Every structure is written in C-alpha cells, then in structure tokens.
Amino acid sequence: MITLTMNGLPVTVEEGSTLLxxxxxxxxxxxxxxxxxxxxxxxxxxxxLVEVGRGDKAKLVTACTYPAADGLxxxxxxxxxxxxxxxxxxxxxxxxPQSKVIQDLAAAYxxxxxxxxxxxxxxxxxxxxVRMCEEQMRAKAIGFRGRGERRSVGTPxxxxxxxxxxxxxxxxxxxxCQLRCTYHEPEKAxxxxxxxxxxxxxxxxxxxxxxxxxxxxxxxxxRKG
Amino acid sequence: xxxxxSSEQFxxxxxxxxxxxxxxxxxxxxxxxTCGQASGANDLIRIAKREILAHELVTxxxxxxxxxxxxxxxxxxxxxxxxxxxxxxxxIKQMTQIVEAVSEGRVVExxxxxxxxxxxxxxxxxxxxxxxxxxxxxxxxxxKVDPIRIYDYIEHGGYAALxxxxxxxxxxxxxxxxxxxGLRGRGGAGFPTGLKWELLAKARDGGGKFLxxxxxxxxxxxxxxxxxxxxxxxxxxxxxxxxxxxxxxxAGIIYVRTEYPLAIKHLVIALQQARALGLLGENxxxxxxxxxxxxxxxxxxxxxxxxxxxxxxxxxxxGEPRQRPPYPVEQGIYGKPTAINNVETxxxxxxxxxxxxxxxxxxxxxxxxxxxxxxxxxxVKNTGLVEVxxxxxxxxxxxGVGGGPAGRAEIKAVQTxxxxxxxxxxxxxxxxxxxxxxxxxxSIMGSGGMIVMDENTCMVDVAKxxxxxxxxxxxxxxxxxxxxxxxMWEILxxxxxxxxxxxxxxxxxxLAQVVKDTSMCGLGQTAANPILSTLRYFRDEYVTHIERKFxxxxxxxxxxxxxxxxxxxTGCTLCIRVCPTGAITGTKKxxxxxxxxxxxxxxxxxxxxxxxxxxxxxxxxVPPGRTSMERNP
Ligand SMILES: Cc1cc2nc3c(=O)[nH]c(=O)nc-3n(C[C@H](O)[C@H](O)[C@H](O)COP(=O)(O)O)c2cc1C
Ligand code: SF4
Ligand code: SF4
Ligand code: FES
Numbered sequence: 001m002i003t004l005t006m007n008g009l010p011v012t013v014e015e016g017s018t019l020l021x022x023x024x025x026x027x028x029x030x031x032x033x034x035x036x037x038x039x040x041x042x043x044x045x046x047x048x049l050v051e052v053g054r055g056d057k058a059k060l061v062t063a064c065t066y067p068a069a070d071g072l073x074x075x076x077x078x079x080x081x082x083x084x085x086x087x088x089x090x091x092x093x094x095x096x097p098q099s100k101v102i103q104d105l106a107a108a109y110x111x112x113x114x115x116x117x118x119x120x121x122x123x124x125x126x127x128x129x130v131r132m133c134e135e136q137m138r139a140k141a142i143g144f145r146g147r148g149e150r151r152s153v154g155t156p157x158x159x160x161x162x163x164x165x166x167x168x169x170x171x172x173x174x175x176x177c178q179l180r181c182t183y184h185e186p187e188k189a190x191x192x193x194x195x196x197x198x199x200x201x202x203x204x205x206x207x208x209x210x211x212x213x214x215x216x217x218x219x220x221x222x223r224k225g
Numbered sequence: 226x227x228x229x230x231s232s233e234q235f236x237x238x239x240x241x242x243x244x245x246x247x248x249x250x251x252x253x254x255x256x257x258x259t260c261g262q263a264s265g266a267n268d269l270i271r272i273a274k275r276e277i278l279a280h281e282l283v284t285x286x287x288x289x290x291x292x293x294x295x296x297x298x299x300x301x302x303x304x305x306x307x308x309x310x311x312x313x314x315x316x317i318k319q320m321t322q323i324v325e326a327v328s329e330g331r332v333v334e335x336x337x338x339x340x341x342x343x344x345x346x347x348x349x350x351x352x353x354x355x356x357x358x359x360x361x362x363x364x365x366x367x368x369k370v371d372p373i374r375i376y377d378y379i380e381h382g383g384y385a386a387l388x389x390x391x392x393x394x395x396x397x398x399x400x401x402x403x404x405x406x407g408l409r410g411r412g413g414a415g416f417p418t419g420l421k422w423e424l425l426a427k428a429r430d431g432g433g434k435f436l437x438x439x440x441x442x443x444x445x446x447x448x449x450x451x452x453x454x455x456x457x458x459x460x461x462x463x464x465x466x467x468x469x470x471x472x473x474x475x476a477g478i479i480y481v482r483t484e485y486p487l488a489i490k491h492l493v494i495a496l497q498q499a500r501a502l503g504l505l506g507e508n509x510x511x512x513x514x515x516x517x518x519x520x521x522x523x524x525x526x527x528x529x530x531x532x533x534x535x536x537x538x539x540x541x542x543x544g545e546p547r548q549r550p551p552y553p554v555e556q557g558i559y560g561k562p563t564a565i566n567n568v569e570t571x572x573x574x575x576x577x578x579x580x581x582x583x584x585x586x587x588x589x590x591x592x593x594x595x596x597x598x599x600x601x602x603x604x605v606k607n608t609g610l611v612e613v614x615x616x617x618x619x620x621x622x623x624x625g626v627g628g629g630p631a632g633r634a635e636i637k638a639v640q641t642x643x644x645x646x647x648x649x650x651x652x653x654x655x656x657x658x659x660x661x662x663x664x665x666x667x668s669i670m671g672s673g674g675m676i677v678m679d680e681n682t683c684m685v686d687v688a689k690x691x692x693x694x695x696x697x698x699x700x701x702x703x704x705x706x707x708x709x710x711x712x713m714w715e716i717l718x719x720x721x722x723x724x725x726x727x728x729x730x731x732x733x734x735x736l737a738q739v740v741k742d743t744s745m746c747g748l749g750q751t752a753a754n755p756i757l758s759t760l761r762y763f764r765d766e767y768v769t770h771i772e773r774k775f776x777x778x779x780x781x782x783x784x785x786x787x788x789x790x791x792x793x794x795t796g797c798t799l800c801i802r803v804c805p806t807g808a809i810t811g812t813k814k815x816x817x818x819x820x821x822x823x824x825x826x827x828x829x830x831x832x833x834x835x836x837x838x839x840x841x842x843x844x845x846x847v848p849p850g851r852t853s854m855e856r857n858p
Contacts (some may be wrong), residue, residue, distance in 0.1 A: 046743045083739070
C-alpha cells in the first residue's frame with residue numbers, strides 16, 4: 001500500500017493506482033475527457049490536471065496517467081490547476097463548440113468567454129476511439145496518423161479497413177461525434193472516422209433489426225431524404 | 226585486420242601504428258563532412274590526389290580526409306600538418322598551387338586567411354581568432370582522424386581509455402569516475418551522466434539492459450552531433466563500451482536520423498572495423514566482456530529525440546512520448562532498463578577516463594564541467610561549430626569566436642537552445658552559458674544551437690518562425706501542446722499582419738504559460754519559451770506591431786512601407802537602377818518618386834540609399850499608409 005497526501009489529507013491506496021483512481025476513490029472530483037474505465041490511460045486531453053510537489057518543484061501532471069507514489073503531495077483543485085483547466089476548456093470550446101460534453105464541462109467551470117478564432121472541428125484527438133477499437137474490440141482498425149497540426153484519426157491510407165467489424169464502438173465512446181452526427185449541415189454530418197468505417201446505420205437496409213444508439217442521427221436522415 | 230586477443234596485443238598494435246608514421250612528412254588534411262562536401266571538398270580531394278600521383282609525391286605528401294573541423298564559414302578549407310597552416314575557401318586551381326607549395330615546403334601567402342579587422346594574413350590555424358578563442362577538446366580530434374580508418378583513431382590515443390578500464394577491471398570505478406567528473410548530459414536537460422549510470426547499474430537485471438546514443442538531433446540549424454558522428458564515430462563507440470562496462474548494459478543502440486547518410490555510413494564502417502579488431506562484440510580483448518552496438522534509423526521527427534518517444538520509435542511504434550515516471554532507467558526499450566545519452570555526452574567519456582575525472586572537472590565552472598559544442602549561426606562573421614568551456618559568456622562566443630556582427634547592423638539578441646529555446650538580448654551577453662543561468666534567463670541550453678540576430682531581425686517574426694516549427698513537430702497527443710502551439714502561432718500571425726490587439730497579447734501570454742504548465746514532455750513544456758522570452762525582453766516590438774502597425778526591423782511585409790524624403794534625395798538614380806519592379810521614377814538631380822502600388826519591399830533601394838556615399842539616406846521605412854517624413858515616425 002502507498003500513502004500520499006491529497007488536498008492535505010493522508011490517503012492510502014493500492015500499489016499501481018493512478019492519482020485519478022486515488023482521487024475518485026476518496027471522492028475528490030476531477031474532470032476527464034480522454035479517460036474511460038476499461039481503456040488504458042492516455043493523457044491526451046490534459047483536463048485531469050493536478051498539482052504535485054511543493055514550492056519550486058511543484059508541477060502539473062495528468063492524474064489519469066501519473067502513478068501514485070509514497071509521500072507524494074497532491075492538490076486537485078489549486079488555483080494553478082483551475083487556471084490551466086479553464087484555459088483548456090476555452091481552447092476546447094474554440095475548436096469544438098458543438099460537443100455537448102465540452103459544453104457541459106465549460107459550464108461547470110464557468111468558462112464564459114472564448115477569445116480565439118472560432119473553429120468547428122469534429123475531433124479533439126482524445127484517442128478514446130482508437131483505444132476502444134484496439135483494446136476492447138480487438139480490431140485495431142483505426143489509429144493516429146501524422147503529427148502536429150496534421151494529426152488525425154482514421155484507417156491506414158483512408159481505405160476501408162478489413163479489420164473493422166462495424167461495431168460502432170468508436171462512435172459510442174466519442175465525446176465529439178454524438179453531436180457531429182446531428183450537425184445542422186447534413187453534408188458535414190458524418191465525421192472523418194465514421195465515414196471511413198461506414199456506421200452501422202448505413203446497413204440498416206439489410207439488417208432491419210440493427211440497433212442505432214444515436215437519436216436523432218443525421219446519417220439516417222440523409223438516407224431517408 | 227587481425228582480431229586482438231588481449232590488451233598487450235592492442236598496445237603492440239598502437240605502438241606499431243605510431244612507429245609506422247613519420248610525423249615530419251607533411252600531411253594535407255581536407256575536412257569533408259556533409260558541410261565540407263556541400264561546399265566542394267570532394268573536388269579538392271580529387272585534385273589533391275591527382276596532383277600527388279601526377280608529380281610522384283606519394284612518399285613526400287600524405288593526405289587525410291576527415292570530418293568537419295568546425296569553421297563552416299571557411300569551407301572548403303585545407304589544413305597542412307605539422308605546421309598547422311590553414312587555407313580557407315579554396316577552389317580547384319588553388320588546390321593545385323597548394324600541393325605544389327607543400328611539396329616544396331612553401332606557404333602560399335595570398336591564400337592564407339585574412340583577418341577582416343587588421344587585414345593581416347594569418348598562417349596557423351591556431352592563431353586565427355575563431356580557433357584561438359575556443360577550447361576544442363572534442364572537435365580537435367576530428368582533425369586527427371579519418372573517420373573510416375580505425376588505425377587513425379588508435380594512433381591518436383583511441384581505445385586507450387577502454388583498455389584502461391578493462392585493465393582496472395572495476396565496474397564501480399567507471400561510474401564513480403564519471404560521477405566525479407561532473408559531466409552533465411549534453412542533450413539538453415543536463416542530467417548528471419554518472420548518476421544516470423549509477424541508476425542503470427543498480428536497476429534490476431533480468432533479460433538485459435540497454436544503452437542508447439541519441440543522435441536524433443532535430444533542432445533546425447544544429448549539427449554538433451552530426452559532425453562528431455561523421456568525423457569521429459569511434460569515439461562514440463568507445464564511450465558506449467566504457468559505459469556498458471560500468472553499468473553492465475548488454476546491448477547498445479545508436480538512434481540516428483536517416484537524414485544523416487554520411488554519419489550512418491561512417492558509423493557502419495566504424496562498427497565493422499571495431500568488431501574486426503575485437504574491440505566490439507563477444508569477449509572484447511579476451512577479457513570476457515561482451516557488448517555490441519546496433520544502428521536504428523529514425524525517420525527524422527523532432528519529437529523522436531525525446532527519450533520516451535525515442536524508445537517507442539526503436540520498438541517500432543509511433544514516436545510519441547509517454548508519462549515519466551517510470552523513467553527509462555526503470556522501464557525503457559521493451560520494458561528493460563535503459564540509459565539514453567546524447568552523442569556529445571558519449572564523446573566526452575573517453576576523455577574523462579583518459580585524463581581522469583579531476584582533470585576534466587577543472588575545465589568549466591563548478592557545476593558545469595567540461596566543454597560544450599555550439600553551432601553558431603546567423604548574423605555573425607564566423608559561423609560554424611564552436612567548442613568552449615562551460616560557463617563562457619555569450620559575448621565571448623559571439624564576439625570572441627564569432628567575430629562580431631556579419632554586416633553593418635548591430636547584434637541585438639541571440640537565440641539559444643533550438644526551437645524551444647529563448648532569445649536573450651545583447652545587454653545580457655555577460656551571462657555565463659550554463660544550464661542554470663540560461664534557464665533563469667528564460668532560455669535553455671538545449672543541445673547547443675546558437676542563432677545570432679541583428680537589428681534587421683524582427684523578434685515577433687522569430688517567435689512566429691519557431692512556433693511554426695513546433696506546431697508542425699509536436700507529436701499532437703497533448704491537447705494543450707497541439708492546439709496551444711497552433712493558437713499561439715495564429716495570434717503571432719495576426720500580430721505580424723497588423724491585425725493583432727493588445728488583448729490578444731495578454732491572451733498570448735496567458736496561453737503560453739498554460740502550454741508550458743500542462744504539456745507532458747519537454748517539447749510542450751518549452752514550446753512557449755520563444756514567446757515568453759521575446760515578450761520579456763522585446764515587448765516593445767510587439768506593442769509597436771500592434772499599436773503602430775509598424776515593424777521596425779522591416780521584416781513583416783504588411784507593416785512598413787518605403788518612402789523617399791524629398792529634402793534628402795540627391796537624385797542620384799541609384800535606387801531607380803536597383804528596383805526590380807520599376808516602382809521608382811525620376812530623373813537625375815530631381816527628387817525621385819516611389820510608387821507604393823508597385824513596391825514589393827525587396828529592400829534593394831533602401832540598401833543603396835542608406836549605405837552608398839553619393840546617396841542621401843533619403844529612403845526610410847515608415848508604417849504603411851503614412852505620409853509623414855519623420856525618420857522615427
Ligand atoms: C522535444 C525533444 C527533443 C529532443 N531531442 C534530442 C536530440 O535530438 N538529441 C538528444 O541527444 N537529446 C534530445 N532530447 C533530450 C532527450 O530527451 C534526453 O534528455 C537526452 O538524450 C539525454 O541524454 P543526455 O543526458 O546525455 O543529455 C530531446 C528532448 C525533447 C523534449
Ligand atoms: S473521433 Fe472522437 S473519440 Fe476518436 S479521437 Fe476524435 S474525439 Fe476522440
Ligand atoms: S507535450 Fe507535445 S510533443 Fe510532448 S507528448 Fe505532449 S503533444 Fe506530444
Ligand atoms: S483524462 Fe487525463 S489527460 Fe485526459
């Protein structure tokens with residue numbers, strides 16, 4: 001067992017726990033976006049920041065990936081954490097304002113302004129879909145490509161992947177997709193990755209009993225219309 | 226090449242090599258690293274060979290092709306041993322002359338380097354200020370060895386350090402000695418190398434440990450590691466062997482970018498030769514110690530220089546950093562304990578062992594021992610690789626070695642530490658170059674890039690340039706690093722286009738701080754440095770760009786216009802002749818007229834008007850759309 005200090009409280013957790021697990025176990029709320037139980041922590045969205053260490057050595061780390069260690073001093077809601085988190089939410093709003101998940105988080109942290117040039121991106125590259133596909137669905141059909149500004153999610157060379165079983169798991173976990181698929185401009189409705197995968201609903205013709213988890217879904221609308 | 230079975234055999238070989246060479250026979254040394262070859266060294270080699278053969282000078286003149294000596298400004302150059310005569314910037318014809326002169330024991334006076342200040346010719350390399358003001362522990366060895374001949378390396382003391390270590394037979398001593406030398410990693414972070422090795426030596430052993438030489442070198446404009454690899458690959462191999470002996474590592478990897486074909490070629494040859502001599506591989510020198518090194522080629526992503534991304538890349542995965550802890554010494558390549566060191570760090574190891582730690586630690590300052598190589602580029606007279614003791618001041622490098630400004634404009638700042646370093650103003654040139662001082666001043670040591678900037682450099686534009694590099698090279702995993710660098714670039718782009726606001730400037734600063742605070746690896750954590758440091762020292766330039774829509778350095782094209790001051794124009798027509806678009810009209814002795822709509826801001830008229838004697842300094846840069854004639858509007 002490992003003993004550390006969290007928000008001034010000595011807490012004991014199992015070896016191998018992350019700071020996020022420790023915090024959640026003891027009831028300290030930490031927002032997350034790219035974390036999902038059952039998938040390997042990735043540390044992409046940086047929302048789950050906490051401050052560790054003291055004085056000059058204090059730094060911000062992502063709770064979802066940082067291992068709990070003996071004697072660690074952790075603050076989950078310091079002003080430094082909140083300031084950074086608000087900026088992250090502002091950046092998220094600036095890029096992906098349609099996402100309900102992001103809107104709710106921004107509201108919870110009272111982010112009321114967005115000072116960057118407005119964009120409407122349909123992916124925050126959180127990597128949930130990639131991990132879902134690889135780790136839970138065992139398909140590894142999609143992955144990251146490119147780096148920096150050109151980083152994106154998709155299949156190799158954008159060709160339909162033979163490994164994809166059209167399970168829809170990727171869309172199910174996506175914090176940005178759900179809204180993407182009810183986007184008000186039908187031709188933009190389907191995101192890059194689901195287009196590659198052909199979402200299950202597109203096959204409804206053949207499989208009448210197929211369950212669609214998206215309601216309302218513009219993909220269906222397009223087909224109807 | 227016969228395999229050596231013991232250290233006695235090695236020493237006998239070394240003796241034989243030294244005895245075989247007559248140091249009195251003149252040696253023509255031609256540096257032909259990538260830089261030398263690009264500027265024509267291969268032609269010089271061809272001519273030198275032809276002349277030597279044609280005039281039957283084979284017994285009278287020796288020829289040695291080496292890696293880069295560092296004075297890139299003077300390439301292609303030739304060095305004549307034993308006198309150390311130096312000839313810069315040669316052509317094919319001059320090479321013929323030189324071979325002839327060498328065979329007759331003469332010096333070709335008119336081809337020697339000329340001091341731009343005193344206009345005197347200087348014969349010996351060691352007397353040229355560029356070399357005189359350096360301390361070239363690592364680089365000087367590049368002059369002595371042909372990188373594809375292991376015998377050259379052995380002749381000049383190569384592998385003696387390894388033999389010393391093997392004869393001592395004390396693993397702990399190697400680590401202790403490295404610790405005592407105070408050597409800190411040259412890859413950027415400055416972590417004490419001995420300490421890293423101690424951790425590796427202590428790490429659990431089961432299934433092996435790795436040693437890595439990090440030769441990714443992704444900083445634009447930095448090429449220290451490349452020249453060491455190209456010029457003296459055996460020193461890296463020897464360093465790694467010593468490290469392996471001290472830490473108990475079982476396998477070595479040199480991670481080098483594919484963009485370094487010559488370095489890779491020389492490394493491959495060097496590894497083959499070391500293996501053939503029994504200095505690498507199984508049962509080295511009959512001592513039972515085994516260690517081999519393998520080359521892994523990277524595809525040239527900046528972020529793959531970061532150690533955890535490098536590990537992924539070696540494993541064949543995407544080069545993406547991961548959370549530390551666990552550190553590579555705990556969990557590295559394939560989960561095995563791994564110590565990663567920079568090329569230059571490795572090159573220092575044989576020096577430490579040969580000289581002794583105490584001797585090594587005498588150079589530099591107390592917590593920053595030894596020498597460091599910088600690649601000095603930009604607006605200085607002498608560009609090239611310079612090696613100075615740690616703790617030398619920026620001014621000593623820029624003025625002492627670099628020879629001061631390249632043109633008429635004054636030096637304004639230097640940028641250290643590669644793309645994510647910072648810009649330090651000329652007022653701070655007394656700052657000693659060591660890890661702590663640089664980071665307190667808002668910059669970093671990085672791997673040793675040093676870009677000199679003068680009055681014609683716009684600091685906002687500089688920050689924008691580096692931000693462009695970083696937004697393209699961020700691996701993109703951390704949202705704040707990926708989007709943050711994009712947004713910072715976007716704001717800088719607005720400012721350089723005259724669309725920026727003071728609120729945006731505050732936002733930029735706020736964002737920069739958050740990116741620094743919240744990114745996972747060194748790239749993101751330092752990505753804001755170019756902005757934060759220029760804001761700290763050159764904030765007025767930002768404000769001028771925003772409030773007056775003016776770029777005083779006349780770099781941002783949307784933010785200035787050239788005008789002719791009527792009272793000053795002498796009507797010399799010089800500007801009319803240089804203008805490529807015919808924007809300037811007028812007749813002799815009459816005031817000229819500059820048509821803004823045709824002007825492409827190429828600066829040609831400004832140059833002739835302000836620096837030619839008959840012109841009247843009449844053309845000035847003003848904020849666009851202004852008709853004012855003041856010089857400092
Ligand atoms: C973005 C980034 C790029 C890096 N690039 C290099 C590099 O090209 N070469 C290098 O030796 N170290 C590089 N480093 C530093 C390495 O992570 C590591 O600290 C270093 O190789 C350790 O060796 P040292 O202790 O000898 O300095 C880089 C670090 C970061 C964050
Ligand atoms: S598509 Fe959705 S789940 Fe996948 S990386 Fe983008 S935002 Fe995350
Ligand atoms: S800080 Fe930037 S480069 Fe480093 S892991 Fe995060 S996104 Fe990648
Ligand atoms: S939840 Fe930890 S970084 Fe996204």
